[in-house]
Amino acid sequence: xxxxxxxxxxxxxxxxxxxxxxxxxxxxxxxxxxxxxxxxxxxxxxxxxxxxxxxxxxxxxxxxxxxxxxxxxxxxxxxxxxxxxxxxxxxxxxxxxxxxxxxxxxxxxxxxxxxxxxxxxxxxxxxxxxxxxxxxxxxxxxxxxxxxxxxxxxxxxxxxxxxxxxxxxxxxxxxxxxxxxxxxxxxxxxxxxxxxxxxxxxxxxxxxxxx
Amino acid sequence: xxxxxxxxxxxxxxxxxxxxxxxxxxxxxxxxxxxxxxxxxxxxxxxxxxxxxxxxxxxxxxxxxxxxxxxxxxxxxxxxxxxxxxxxxxxxxxxxxxxxxxxxxxxxxxxxxxxxxxxxxxxxxxxxxxxxxxxxxxxxxxxxxxxxxxxxxxxxxxxxxxxxxxxxxxxxxxxxxxxxxxxxxxxxxxxxxxxxxxxxxxxxxxxxxxxxxxxxxxxxxxxxxxxxxxxxxxxxxxxxxxxxxxxxxxxxxxxxxxxxxxxxxxxxxxxxxxxxxxxxxxxxxxxxxxxxxxxxxxxxxxxxxxxxxxxxxxxxxxxxxxxxxxxxxxxxxxxxx
Numbered sequence: 001x002x003x004x005x006x007x008x009x010x011x012x013x014x015x016x017x018x019x020x021x022x023x024x025x026x027x028x029x030x031x032x033x034x035x036x037x038x039x040x041x042x043x044x045x046x047x048x049x050x051x052x053x054x055x056x057x058x059x060x061x062x063x064x065x066x067x068x069x070x071x072x073x074x075x076x077x078x079x080x081x082x083x084x085x086x087x088x089x090x091x092x093x094x095x096x097x098x099x100x101x102x103x104x105x106x107x108x109x110x111x112x113x114x115x116x117x118x119x120x121x122x123x124x125x126x127x128x129x130x131x132x133x134x135x136x137x138x139x140x141x142x143x144x145x146x147x148x149x150x151x152x153x154x155x156x157x158x159x160x161x162x163x164x165x166x167x168x169x170x171x172x173x174x175x176x177x178x179x180x181x182x183x184x185x186x187x188x189x190x191x192x193x194x195x196x197x198x199x200x201x202x203x204x205x206x207x208x209x210x211x
Numbered sequence: 212x213x214x215x216x217x218x219x220x221x222x223x224x225x226x227x228x229x230x231x232x233x234x235x236x237x238x239x240x241x242x243x244x245x246x247x248x249x250x251x252x253x254x255x256x257x258x259x260x261x262x263x264x265x266x267x268x269x270x271x272x273x274x275x276x277x278x279x280x281x282x283x284x285x286x287x288x289x290x291x292x293x294x295x296x297x298x299x300x301x302x303x304x305x306x307x308x309x310x311x312x313x314x315x316x317x318x319x320x321x322x323x324x325x326x327x328x329x330x331x332x333x334x335x336x337x338x339x340x341x342x343x344x345x346x347x348x349x350x351x352x353x354x355x356x357x358x359x360x361x362x363x364x365x366x367x368x369x370x371x372x373x374x375x376x377x378x379x380x381x382x383x384x385x386x387x388x389x390x391x392x393x394x395x396x397x398x399x400x401x402x403x404x405x406x407x408x409x410x411x412x413x414x415x416x417x418x419x420x421x422x423x424x425x426x427x428x429x430x431x432x433x434x435x436x437x438x439x440x441x442x443x444x445x446x447x448x449x450x451x452x453x454x455x456x457x458x459x460x461x462x463x464x465x466x467x468x469x470x471x472x473x474x475x476x477x478x479x480x481x482x483x484x485x486x487x488x489x490x491x492x493x494x495x496x497x498x499x500x501x502x503x504x505x506x507x508x509x510x511x512x513x514x515x516x517x518x519x520x521x522x523x524x525x526x527x528x529x530x531x532x533x534x535x536x537x538x539x540x541x542x543x544x545x546x547x548x
Contacts, residue, residue, distance in 0.1 A: 001219075002219055026291075028291075028294075028347060032294075032344075035340070051324065051325060051326045052326055052329070055326050055329035055330060055332070055333050056329070058333040058336070058337070059329065059332055059333045059336050062333075062336065062337060063332075063333065063336025063337060063339075063369070064336070064366065064369075067339055067340075067343070067362060067366055070340075070343055070362075071359075071362065074343070074347050074355075131325045133325060133326060133386060176514070
């Protein structure tokens with residue numbers, strides 16, 4: 001009973017914040033609503049008994065991906081008026097794309113069938129002594145190990161790609177050489193000068209390497 | 212009476228009572244942590260610290276709280292009002308919410324969940340929002356700079372913290388905090404995993420924006436960082452949140468590496484001492500180091516901070532993870548194997 005009411009509340013907040021993501025005027029507010037949507041989705045996962053997925057959703061999407069979103073959106077100085085200007089012109093195109101997507105989804109929903117073997121698994125009860133984190137791990141690292149490794153490789157490639165795109169000339173700007181700093185001794189840089197009373201101190205000519 | 216606590220309403224009331232029993236001591240602890248910090252730092256710097264209000268200055272935290280309550284709340288012009296007021300609430304709320312899974316004794320936690328450590332990681336990864344939102348909503352460049360710094364810092368150190376936690380987890384074979392403590396019956400993880408213990412503690416300093424990594428505040432460069440514009444209770448909430456986070460990181464360190472509520476000397480009379488006492492003693496030791504570090508080290512430079520996180524801690528923790536996994540596999544010590 002209580003679980004049902006709770007489910008209704010959480011999914012209502014989820015849908016409302018999803019709508020706010022696209023309708024709010026300020027992009028920072030949009031990102032914040034997106035985060036609210038993520039968190040509510042995590043709560044739904046929790047209610048479905050998938051605690052591992054819920055926590056990973058929060059850690060990965062809210063804790064890392066959305067933070068970067070926030071960074072970018074806050075740094076960009078978005079001109080809200082200019083953003084609204086093209087609405088009339090782009091609306092037909094946007095609507096067309098939306099219609100195509102919706103049509104595809106509807107087509108899928110109508111023609112959706114289950115793979116032959118899976119109906120059996122749906123009826124089998126969840127084992128009480130295995131937590132779903134353990135179950136997920138023992139499946140992911142044995143049966144699906146190659147797919148798992150492959151997705152890791154895809155992530156690695158995209159990481160390298162991002163680094164290549166942003167890597168600039170290494171010699172530009174000042175770089176700190178820690179070992180060179182540690183190797184400096186007072187004798188290299190300090191010189192004791194005895195100044196006579198009433199006279200300016202006479203400095204010996206600086207050594208070449210000091211510059 | 213016990214049957215009542217099994218009904219729906221009973222569970223709600225019981226959970227509320229449990230939360231109250233945790234939050235009230237936590238808030239008093241936070242108040243006295245500020246006092247302890249000033250006293251300890253005073254002793255380290257040959258000063259007296261607070262000693263006027265009450266005997267030995269013991270009423271000082273409450274005097275400060277009263278002062279904060281009666282000050283004026285100033286909302287800067289051009290700020291985003293709702294987000295401006297929300298940010299300190301998020302910071303403080305998250306600092307308290309994380310305590311739901313911390314076991315202070317065997318099964319003494321509000322929620323003994325299977326993914327306890329992931330829950331802690333999730334909550335601490337949310338902590339950055341309070342700071343970013345505060346920085347952005349203040350509509351001030353100092354606040355924004357502070358927020359940017361602290362966001363980058365927290366995201367960077369979370370990575371190596373995650374690897375440290377994974378290292379502990381492969382030794383335990385469970386994400387449950389209760390199991391993690393019980394796995395240390397024979398030896399505390401601080402001994403075999405000593406480098407990870409150090410990495411975790413230093414990352415904890417960075418994660419809570421404490422000295423020597425308090426660049427987010429950096430009084431000498433950006434005034435006070437993300438909370439320049441805050442005053443009165445909204446400032447107090449940030450302050451409380453920071454100290455509650457310190458206690459939280461100390462509790463996490465205690466659970467992951469120092470054997471939680473387990474007695475350090477496993478025979479009588481030491482095992483007669485309640486586990487809570489041991490837990491608190493270890494917690495206080497960690498907190499003392501937090502304060503000691505603050506009084507001892509100068510603030511890091513920003514690029515040094517980033518270099519330490521990405522070029523030292525990340526490879527170190529990743530390497531140690533592989534080493535530990537290899538050792539466990541070769542000697543057949545893997546749990547649940």
